[in-house]
Amino acid sequence: MSFDWAAFFEYLPRLIKAAGVTLQVSLLSLGLTCLLAPLLAMGRLLGPPPLRATVQAFIEVIRGLPPLVVIAFCYFALPKIGVVLSGFWCGVLALGVVGAVYAAEIIRSAIESLGKGQLEAALALGFARWRAVLDILLPQALRRILPPLTNEFANLIKASSLLSVISVHEISQVGQSLIFETFVVIEILVQMAVLYLIIIGGVSFLSRRLEKGLAE
């Protein structure tokens, strides 16, 4: 088993291009996560009881499913009700929703960890409940939310590898088809692993910087 550098450099450009798709799909689903998660968290914390129960049930159901099943659902079951998306956008939707559910739990537990006193003080000062949450609790919770949220971004990148099953041309799909095409196994596997390590390592480096910055 020797390492073939010529093959390594021959296939590298195709995988780097695929890494671009991995980044794109992860960033777009992060965007969707950031849009949906606060809504879910607020719905669960502030909504009227029926809304609260619905949001909680939705969160529990998604958390109880492997991401692969959510992806398959978006790809195979949504067209049945008239929502037809390309593999790429289907991936963005599935990962964005899964990410949002976990991020909503992060937001909720951060707000709840502030303690009752904060909310009571705000209410006693005459703030409306929703203003108290948005203006008093959320800014304080933000410091506790950001570090785990960047961690969720690393998870989104890892989960984007699952989109290979709905033929999105990201790192895992391209690498897998190259392996079957060329039978060059080790070199391509190493490339895939290194590309993920660089992207995810970069994200967790930034997250540590952010955490340090917030602690000051």
Added chain:
Amino acid sequence: MDPVFMAEVLVRLLPPLGLTILLSVTALAIATPLGLALGAWRAELPDRHPAARLIDAWVFFVRGTPILIQIFAVYFILPKLGLQPPLFVMGVGALVGNSAGYQIEIGRAAVQSVPKGQWEAALALGFDRRASLRQFILPQAARRMVGPVMNELSQLIKASSVLSVITLFELHKAAEAISSANLRFSEVIVVEGFLYFVFIFGISLIAKAVERRLSAAGGLADAGSFAR
């Protein structure tokens, strides 16, 4: 939605669900002692120790790459080395490598979260480091490991669905096969999702109850993450 068909699918998916559970439980049974012991050991090693570097490299690789890549690595590299174990063994192997990597961190964090004063007290009482670790630190650390390790079982059940890519007929692969054979995707996915949900949600309820009883303070239990 055809309830008769769905009932049929439910029955046909029960054996694959059994395989999913067998895979996850076997992997957990191997990975937990391995990972926690390595993690507790790592907590005590200096960073420059060769064993510490090896453990760190393992954790770095496992946490920095998707589980799909780790499964491919097992699936493609073992045959290159002349080994051709059955798919089940490969699947369990990939899950063990992955889960142990995460559990090393659980074990290490639990040991390091025991307050320093406990060490100092044990040493002051004349126990050597080994005895202090075994009799004072580990029992306290163990309580903090219970929640995260139970969480690990549901992570493994979710992660085992990815083994479908190496045609291991666990729950997800079986559901995929049934749905494409019958061209009825939504009904099969709903049944499949129901089975996963019941199991994973059930485990999380048990985990919460156990944790409440142990009331393991220390905040090590996290919301869990969705991707491996």
